[in-house]
Amino acid sequence: MTKVKEQNTETVILEAAKEVFQHKGMAGARMQEIADKAGINKAMLHYYYRSKDKLFSAVFASAINLMAPKIMKIINTEDHLFAKIENFTYKYIDFISKHSYMPLFIINELNRNPNLLKDAFANKIENNIEQKLVAQIDDLIAKGEIRSINPEQLLLHIISLSVFPVIGKPLLKNILQKDDKSYKQLIKERQTCVAEFVINAIKL
Amino acid sequence: MTKVKEQNTETVILEAAKEVFQHKGMAGARMQEIADKAGINKAMLHYYYRSKDKLFSAVFASAINLMAPKIMKIINTEDHLFAKIENFTYKYIDFISKHSYMPLFIINELNRNPNLLKDAFANKIENNIEQKLVAQIDDLIAKGEIRSINPEQLLLHIISLSVFPVIGKPLLKNILQKDDKSYKQLIKERQTCVAEFVINAIKL
DNA sequence: ACTTTTGTCAACCAAATGGTTAAACTGTTT
DNA sequence: AAACAGTTTAACCATTTGGTTGACAAAAGT
Numbered sequence: 001m002t003k004v005k006e007q008n009t010e011t012v013i014l015e016a017a018k019e020v021f022q023h024k025g026m027a028g029a030r031m032q033e034i035a036d037k038a039g040i041n042k043a044m045l046h047y048y049y050r051s052k053d054k055l056f057s058a059v060f061a062s063a064i065n066l067m068a069p070k071i072m073k074i075i076n077t078e079d080h081l082f083a084k085i086e087n088f089t090y091k092y093i094d095f096i097s098k099h100s101y102m103p104l105f106i107i108n109e110l111n112r113n114p115n116l117l118k119d120a121f122a123n124k125i126e127n128n129i130e131q132k133l134v135a136q137i138d139d140l141i142a143k144g145e146i147r148s149i150n151p152e153q154l155l156l157h158i159i160s161l162s163v164f165p166v167i168g169k170p171l172l173k174n175i176l177q178k179d180d181k182s183y184k185q186l187i188k189e190r191q192t193c194v195a196e197f198v199i200n201a202i203k204l
Numbered sequence: 205m206t207k208v209k210e211q212n213t214e215t216v217i218l219e220a221a222k223e224v225f226q227h228k229g230m231a232g233a234r235m236q237e238i239a240d241k242a243g244i245n246k247a248m249l250h251y252y253y254r255s256k257d258k259l260f261s262a263v264f265a266s267a268i269n270l271m272a273p274k275i276m277k278i279i280n281t282e283d284h285l286f287a288k289i290e291n292f293t294y295k296y297i298d299f300i301s302k303h304s305y306m307p308l309f310i311i312n313e314l315n316r317n318p319n320l321l322k323d324a325f326a327n328k329i330e331n332n333i334e335q336k337l338v339a340q341i342d343d344l345i346a347k348g349e350i351r352s353i354n355p356e357q358l359l360l361h362i363i364s365l366s367v368f369p370v371i372g373k374p375l376l377k378n379i380l381q382k383d384d385k386s387y388k389q390l391i392k393e394r395q396t397c398v399a400e401f402v403i404n405a406i407k408l
Numbered sequence: 409a410c411t412t413t414t415g416t417c418a419a420c421c422a423a424a425t426g427g428t429t430a431a432a433c434t435g436t437t438t
Numbered sequence: 439a440a441a442c443a444g445t446t447t448a449a450c451c452a453t454t455t456g457g458t459t460g461a462c463a464a465a466a467g468t
Contacts, residue, residue: 027232041417110374160368165360170314201405
């Protein structure tokens, strides 16, 4: 009988840390709580990740590297713009619904320390993906298929419509006087109705 | 010569507390920092507001009561829907640009404790304002002036488009590869282009 | 079998932090 | 000018918190 080491302690810690950091932020997270959630001694946290800061950085980098490719892969296809919009809003809303604390976590910590991004990932292609999208939009404008619009604003529109209802849930739920279940339903509808809305706004 | 007490200590504290709490959140805020910013002894904080919790509640209530009426007053007019949309996006983006930490602060703390809203303000009219807007939208749909759309989704669209680019600035700035100045310019453009976008999306 | 390395833990430590206290100061009343 | 109430401060306290240490067990070499 080979003793099966249930799971790498290092990753057990990282998973526990993700949960605590993403829910409570750097300032609100407690090392003891992470240790408890991981089912190990607090000293282990320092054995594997030397300090709270280092552990936090690992969590942050992990979040960024899960998030960023999702955006990129959808946008970086050869599809028609409308298909891209449909694809992006559908899949992205789905993704962040399942990781609803992540975007807020990233924004908060980035607010605290704008340098985190540089440390987190070896700045990938990113900008030329945006370039590509801009070119595609400009092309459709020239062809008269869509209204004249600033591509950067359009990108902001699409991201805002997808992300904000998820991260602003506790506030928006209250404004719309919804319970948890019917608010979730509202989000689900958005997976298709956001694209419809955006396309209606730009189509000629 | 009556000695002019420069400013009420109580409000000096509240102003300092607002700044610290809204930038760092409940967990990240330090009583000492608030005292320093207010230029007084730390014991004064407890003299006027008994605990960190109570001081926080005062700040949170103040934020809510500054925020909520702004939304209400604009929506609760007799204007045409399009005028309302133009008015709301223009003034609301302007407002939160000047208080950019407030929406994020509210969302964060509401996330931590969803009960905060109940404590913060004696739940005003609110819901029947939303009712009124819904009725107006349904009316325009019936008249064939705008596309058929779920009024709640439309409200989510408008709020998302207005708020998210402001609170997501550190992230979006990076995605769009903008410096501070040109990002600010982008936000300014949104004061008019968001309304245009929304109206294009729903007008028939 | 033995030594070395790696992993784990309970106990501990120093600094930070929210909160308290008792004395002192300030302006007003008597 | 004495008494008084409201305000302010320095020093202090108890708890929490990130981090460390030394003992010890479990593998891994040899």
